């Protein structure tokens with residue numbers, strides 16, 4: 001976990017950008033540059049996202065076109081997708097980042113573990129990064145924004161800018177100061193445990209679970225295909241769905257609530273993330289449990305939280321004030 005190391009945090013970006021060239025110091029309150037924690041995140045993202053998930057997905061596509069696949073492989077894909085979406089969208093996003101509802105210790109643990117199974121950052125770092133995204137949306141200080149990179153430098157529209165805001169930001173050397181954004185995260189023993197065991201949950205989700213599924217419902221001949229499709233491809237497509245929330249749903253779509261942060265409602269992202277793509281609705285009221293505003297803006301994650309409330313598994317569920325959306329242009 002990150003700690004402030006050397007140099008003191010400043011409220012503005014230093015004019016000479018010495019922190020940038022030297023790789024030390026802090027450019028912004030809540031932003032740390034370099035150090036072992038940045039390295040640890042690089043190793044994690046390179047091995048799990050760019051390695052296991054991405055390379056495995058390329059192999060999965062090859063496998064799909066060269067081998068027969070059936071319900072064993074694709075049911076592992078579908079059920080695993082539902083599980084990691086629940087953990088990341090309901091857990092990491094709406095619960096751990098925004099506290100849009102309260103829940104008990106068991107459900108808290110389930111949300112942390114199933115979200116960790118998405119393998120796109122630890123529960124602590126993902127949620128702290130996301131809090132920082134809302135604090136500085138699309139201005140210097142935002143870890144992933146279409147207009148600025150992690151160092152606060154302007155990003156131009158185009159393939160490079162798109163890549164940076166989509167997944168390139170994972171590889172810059174800035175990271176979130178947990179002293180500023182880690183309250184209720186870095187001091188929670190359950191989350192510290194899940195953070196420390198994050199590589200295990202990645203292997204469990206991407207390799208062990210699909211392999212077990214294949215052996216249980218198919219046979220040894222289904223193991224490789226199910227790991228590739230139900231493990232690597234499933235987590236990588238979902239990771240891109242989450243990344244599209246930054247890259248697409250901050251530029252492409254419509255706004256119910258006009259604001260300057262550029263957040264947009266994007267149906268394609270909403271489809272991939274079961275409702276998180278209604279991102280303008282979300283930025284308008286980040287703590288609200290449901291993104292549903294207009295009748296077509298289905299929000300399975302919001303419905304899940306309200307179903308949990310009915311079952312007594314969630315309480316203090318945050319609801320939207322009756323603000324009227326503007327007519328869609």
Ligand SMILES: [Zn+2]
Nearest residue numbers: 133263279283
């Ligand atoms: Zn956003």
Ligand SMILES: [Zn+2]
Nearest residue numbers: 130134282286
């Ligand atoms: Zn959010």
